[in-house]
Amino acid sequence: MHTIVCVKQVPDPEIPPAKFKIDPEAKKVIPPPGVPPVISVYDERAVEAACRLKDKHKGKITVISMGTGKVSDVVRHALSMGADEGFVLEDEAFENLDSFGTAYVLGKAIQKIGGYDLVLCGRQAADWGAGQVGSILAEMLGIPVITLACGIEVVEKNIRVKRIVKDGYEVLEAPMPSVVTVSSEIGLPRLPAGMSLMLARKKQIPVWKAKDIGADLSELDRTKAHTEITGLSVPTRKTECEIVTGNTPNEAAVNLALKLSKLI
Amino acid sequence: MDTHKGVLVCGEMAEGRLAPITIELLGIGRKLSDQLGETLSILLMGSKTGSLGQEAIAYGADKVYVAEDGLLDHYNSDAYTQVAANLCLKVLPSIMLLGHTDIGCDLAPRLNGRLGGGLSMDCLSLSIDPTTQLLLATRPVFGGNAHATVVSRSARPQMATIRPKIVPPAVRNESRQGEVIPVEDKLDPSAIKVKVVDRIKEEVEGVKLEDAEVVVSGGRGIGSAQNFGMLRELARVLGGAVGGTRPACDEGWVPASAQVGQSGKVVSPKLYIAVALSGAMSHIAGCLGSKYIVAINKDKEANIFNVAHFGIVADYKEVLPALTAKLKELLSA
Numbered sequence A: 001m002h003t004i005v006c007v008k009q010v011p012d013p014e015i016p017p018a019k020f021k022i023d024p025e026a027k028k029v030i031p032p033p034g035v036p037p038v039i040s041v042y043d044e045r046a047v048e049a050a051c052r053l054k055d056k057h058k059g060k061i062t063v064i065s066m067g068t069g070k071v072s073d074v075v076r077h078a079l080s081m082g083a084d085e086g087f088v089l090e091d092e093a094f095e096n097l098d099s100f101g102t103a104y105v106l107g108k109a110i111q112k113i114g115g116y117d118l119v120l121c122g123r124q125a126a127d128w129g130a131g132q133v134g135s136i137l138a139e140m141l142g143i144p145v146i147t148l149a150c151g152i153e154v155v156e157k158n159i160r161v162k163r164i165v166k167d168g169y170e171v172l173e174a175p176m177p178s179v180v181t182v183s184s185e186i187g188l189p190r191l192p193a194g195m196s197l198m199l200a201r202k203k204q205i206p207v208w209k210a211k212d213i214g215a216d217l218s219e220l221d222r223t224k225a226h227t228e229i230t231g232l233s234v235p236t237r238k239t240e241c242e243i244v245t246g247n248t249p250n251e252a253a254v255n256l257a258l259k260l261s262k263l264i
Numbered sequence B: 001m002d003t004h005k006g007v008l009v010c011g012e013m014a015e016g017r018l019a020p021i022t023i024e025l026l027g028i029g030r031k032l033s034d035q036l037g038e039t040l041s042i043l044l045m046g047s048k049t050g051s052l053g054q055e056a057i058a059y060g061a062d063k064v065y066v067a068e069d070g071l072l073d074h075y076n077s078d079a080y081t082q083v084a085a086n087l088c089l090k091v092l093p094s095i096m097l098l099g100h101t102d103i104g105c106d107l108a109p110r111l112n113g114r115l116g117g118g119l120s121m122d123c124l125s126l127s128i129d130p131t132t133q134l135l136l137a138t139r140p141v142f143g144g145n146a147h148a149t150v151v152s153r154s155a156r157p158q159m160a161t162i163r164p165k166i167v168p169p170a171v172r173n174e175s176r177q178g179e180v181i182p183v184e185d186k187l188d189p190s191a192i193k194v195k196v197v198d199r200i201k202e203e204v205e206g207v208k209l210e211d212a213e214v215v216v217s218g219g220r221g222i223g224s225a226q227n228f229g230m231l232r233e234l235a236r237v238l239g240g241a242v243g244g245t246r247p248a249c250d251e252g253w254v255p256a257s258a259q260v261g262q263s264g265k266v267v268s269p270k271l272y273i274a275v276a277l278s279g280a281m282s283h284i285a286g287c288l289g290s291k292y293i294v295a296i297n298k299d300k301e302a303n304i305f306n307v308a309h310f311g312i313v314a315d316y317k318e319v320l321p322a323l324t325a326k327l328k329e330l331l332s333a
């Protein structure tokens, strides 16, 4: 069983909203100084899902990440969780791509790697969160896709997926290879430890450029026509909050109860 | 892009009726198409659509495309994508609207991949740029910390999924006229690769989160499943439901189905009590429609106090028992 997991590096989404800054002119987010970027939450869970499948069925996990800067950090994180091999996709031509461009580049890399049974992505990225790459990728590769997975199993030659829905879940089955997008309900990711942590430190992470994966630059340029961000703003919502007090928390609670009982 | 015209809503049905989101989309679609001076159409897919075509007309549609097939009885990604994509290739809509629902979240990106359009997911508002006549879609990014406006200059259709309940439902008008058009193309069953094996409905005890008048939500600061008992007790006294943040769900303190927020449930109770949760924008996105928000947090800088109407700065363990006891006393009086 060979699983390819697509991961993205994002600015840490867990900074308090007050520290979140944008440049509205450039329509860019200013990463908080001193806070290192992280692997996008859902992508980390996709790595976890791949590791669980490997625990059960053996096989191999390949991780790919498109981006600039220290993207190898998130690939290495995935390696330390248990992935076997990792590649970074970095090229000037890969900057500022939307979901189509991203899916195109990932698709080219996946075709180069070849011999896969399953492609996993996060349900959406923790930064721009377009929520489309997995589905577009599947359409480009011409293979089935199941979104919002909260559980993945292999049943003979099929992949069986629990898909989270509002009032429960669906159980879906698709032939392999397929693309599956993973939701947080799949469960917490493992902490890197032991052998894989040691091995991950030593592994080479090759960087592939556009020409290495046979990406056609004019094709890539055309993908930019799909969507464009024309505005970015920080929503301002400030409610006047009445802090209810008392001599003790207990007394504050009683005072709050008196207020609430009038509202409901 | 004069080849593409009109607004197409992808309809959803629930228990033999038009789903609430579909009635909301018809309202949004009507406004957009009136502004453009173009028609509003809707696609209904199912095994039996009965008189729902007429319903859709009463809610604002000019044309209703009805695709009936046993294979469309329940949502199937492959089948629905096939039907909707084929219709789009025929009708060539300029704008296509879907709900940000279990169906829309899956169908929209696939359709987009197949049609090569421009899609914005989870939109909070849509408008038409008066000079370019292009669709402007506003959606949350960075977990709701910012809002982005997205346009699709040349790719068609311009697609958007809309978050449920951000606009009131369209107004019904029995006297509206429209046309119901059956979709003749037969489904190709061989293109259906993903099979639905089962559908599991998870029954919840007590009040449903989305319907509750009072929601008591807890976050990472609660610390254990056992401590959530205090929140359940408060919810019981108020006849409400218990929710949680993603970390609380991740830890298994509350079921995953109780997650409130951008990637969980959107609730709009009269009273939302947020306990030991920081108020990340992606969480708040799920409760901003509440009439009153109450925050209990030991950190007075926590963002939740920026959206709350009442707050107590203290350890929740020292607040909840007294709050519950006093409310019980007051409400039984």
Ligand SMILES: Cc1cc2nc3c(=O)[nH]c(=O)nc-3n(C[C@H](O)[C@H](O)[C@H](O)COP(=O)(O)OP(=O)(O)OC[C@H]3O[C@@H](n4cnc5c(N)ncnc54)[C@H](O)[C@@H]3O)c2cc1C
Residues within 6 Å of the ligand: A013, A014, A041, A124, A125, A126, A127, A129, B142, B143, B218, B219, B220, B221, B222, B244, B245, B246, B247, B248, B259, B260, B261, B262, B263, B264, B265, B275, B276, B277, B278, B279, B280, B281, B282, B283, B286, B296, B297, B298, B299, B302, B314, B315, B316, B317
């Ligand atoms: C794309 C995306 C989608 C997301 N979707 C969602 C979503 O749908 N729902 C969601 O909830 N999150 C979502 N998140 C995660 C979100 O960003 C936050 O990580 C999460 O909401 C934080 O949960 P929390 O407030 O419980 O934890 P924390 O932020 O860790 O806050 C814990 C709070 O508890 C307080 N506290 C601790 N102990 C006590 C005590 N004894 N008494 C009183 N107060 C105490 C602390 O002061 C702190 O404010 C999403 C993130 C991303 C990137």
